[in-house]
Amino acid sequence: LHLSLRRQRQMCIRDSSSIGDSQGYSTKTKQDKKSNAIEISGSAGLRSYMTNNVLRSASEFQESSGVLESNLGLALTGKLIQATDYFTLLPRLDLMTQWANYQEQSELLDYRFALAKFGLAVGFPRDWSVGLSWDYNSLSNMESGEETFHAHSPSVSLQKIIPTSESAFVMLDSMLRYSYNNQSVTLPALGIYADSGNTLQSSFSATYLLSFDNQGRWILMPRMAINRTYYDKEPNLGRIDYLFSGGISLMFQWTDWLGAQSFLNYAKMSSESIPDFEAWDFGFALSGNYRF
DSSP states (O other), rough: OOOOHHHHHHHHHHHTTTOOBBTBOOOOOOTTTTSSSSEEEEEEEEEEEESSSTTTTOGGGGOOEEEEEEEEEEEOOOOOEEEEOOOEEEEEEEEEEEEEEESHHHHHHHHEEEEEEEEEEEEEEEEEEEEEEEEEEEETTTTOOOOEEEEEEEEEEEEEEEEEEEEEEEEEEEEEEEEEEEOOOOOBBBTTTSSSEEEEEEEEEEEEEOOOEEEEOOOEEEEEEEEEEEESSSTTOOOEEEEEEEEEEEEEESSSSSEEEEEEEEEEEEEESOOEEEEEEEEEEEEEEEOO
């Protein structure tokens, strides 16, 4: 994947870690666990898909490829703090490593991604919540072993959950995020890869979740999102990108801790500086999440 889009997906993974991620929603809950206990959970995932535009380039240059991604994660969730009668506080620390292998352009694209994120979720009445977080992340090329870039990013998000029935709800999510990027390697496809320079990102997404069996094991999840990225550092100073994405996922919860997912995603980028592109991805994923 083209790095700016790949980082968009990685942001989705880390910024929704408390409610699930793009590779599944499996959880393990102990009924006798006290609600105010510190909780440790581990996760693992495997995701395989085909993309029709691996470099996220203009249509005349697009190339299809298979992709295999895997990840391991560890999360530490603190005690729920009842700050006042009006809001609660929930601190959380996430550690995650992800690997990706590409059928085509593997020397350029195969990567290892590492993330450490601290977040504080502020819960309000009527299913409103505010998220405050800071994360450090780095991306390295697996072929050469060289670090491509590292970044640290503060962010703030606002989320609203709207129940529509006993088995469905809509989740609205907006986010503002600033990334201080330090690029270590100049990539050969200059102008396509957009991770050189600091960025201000704003996004909005709407997700619908529907459980359509009595046991809640099958979940249908369509999603739409738009992301705006502004670059305020050379060599991309003043550049603005708009990324529209949409997709649909079908998830099956085998056990309390293991789930499977099939998905179809579409992405289209409009930019002032590089050729526009669009891409389709289709694939399958397995994920597990165990709470100790």
